[in-house]
Amino acid sequence: xGEYVLRSIGAVESPLTDPSEAPRQGDEGAPDAWLVFEPAxxxxxxxLGPGTEVLLFTWLDRADRDVLTVHPRGxxxxxxxxxxxxxxxxxxxxxxxxxxxxxxxxxxxMRVRDLEALDGTPIVDIKPVLEPISDR
Amino acid sequence: xGEYVLRSIGAVESPLTDPSEAPRQGDEGAPDAWLVFEPAxxxxxxxLGPGTEVLLFTWLDRADRDVLTVHPRGxxxxxxxxxxxxxxxxxxxxxxxxxxxxxxxxxxxMRVRDLEALDGTPIVDIKPVLEPISDR
Numbered sequence: 001x002g003e004y005v006l007r008s009i010g011a012v013e014s015p016l017t018d019p020s021e022a023p024r025q026g027d028e029g030a031p032d033a034w035l036v037f038e039p040a041x042x043x044x045x046x047x048l049g050p051g052t053e054v055l056l057f058t059w060l061d062r063a064d065r066d067v068l069t070v071h072p073r074g075x076x077x078x079x080x081x082x083x084x085x086x087x088x089x090x091x092x093x094x095x096x097x098x099x100x101x102x103x104x105x106x107x108x109x110m111r112v113r114d115l116e117a118l119d120g121t122p123i124v125d126i127k128p129v130l131e132p133i134s135d136r
Numbered sequence: 137x138g139e140y141v142l143r144s145i146g147a148v149e150s151p152l153t154d155p156s157e158a159p160r161q162g163d164e165g166a167p168d169a170w171l172v173f174e175p176a177x178x179x180x181x182x183x184l185g186p187g188t189e190v191l192l193f194t195w196l197d198r199a200d201r202d203v204l205t206v207h208p209r210g211x212x213x214x215x216x217x218x219x220x221x222x223x224x225x226x227x228x229x230x231x232x233x234x235x236x237x238x239x240x241x242x243x244x245x246m247r248v249r250d251l252e253a254l255d256g257t258p259i260v261d262i263k264p265v266l267e268p269i270s271d272r
Contacts, residue, residue, distance in 0.1 A: 001174055002144040002258050004195045006229050008137050025266065038137055041228060044204040047221035054220075057231055059140045068180040084190075084262040085183035092177060093142050093260045095193055095231065122138050124229045126220040130161065 006059060008122035009044075010037035010108075017119045019062060024073060025087070026098050026114035033115040035123060037108040048126070049105055056098040057125035058117050063094035096121070099129065142195060144258035146173035146244075153255045155198060160209060161223070162234050162250035169251040171259060173244040184262070185241055192234040193261035194253050199230035232257070235265065 014033035023030045067090035069080040083091040104111040150169035203226035205216040219227040240247040
């Protein structure tokens, strides 16, 4: 298997610190949070402004990478599923995907809505939500 | 900046070998392709069957990681944008995100529709498309 090195481009600042208290998805009662970026990627961020909806990619650094099956949503009354059919953070490569809205930008800090990632979670990428083909 | 190691869980088999000929997104005329997985992750795949729509995460191993601004869609008549406002493969962490449909499964091989990734691209994760909250 090949190995590739992700380098964090920033980190999440959030009131969420306990994995057992974090919502499972951002639209299930997650708080606002700050994204704090490294100065090295400043130019890449220059077109992101308030109101923009983006896909945030994180590295879920507290996940267990040896897990291949889980009870969906941690509910032991549900039969186990293969992790690639779930959004469990526990998986061989724990890349987090979060659809969020930017509400404010202050230099290298961005305020965002509805992010379920824990405080200190490394950020690895941001991509735009894709528009319909006609608008690309 | 923190560093994290991605380990490929498989690779793409595709007729696409030349970056200049690959479509920019999967819904812009991309061919069918095979995903070929490592035996080590077999259990994680067990609930993925034909007809399932999933998000495929790849590592775009031919990307330039030092790029922070690009002309959108490679069109030099358009002004440069920060890479985090584009889907350019060239970015600090070239994680590819592809929404695809599984059309057949044969052991560790999956036939998929509309994948613009090049032949040999490493696979790092698969996640389900999220259902509405009421169905989770």
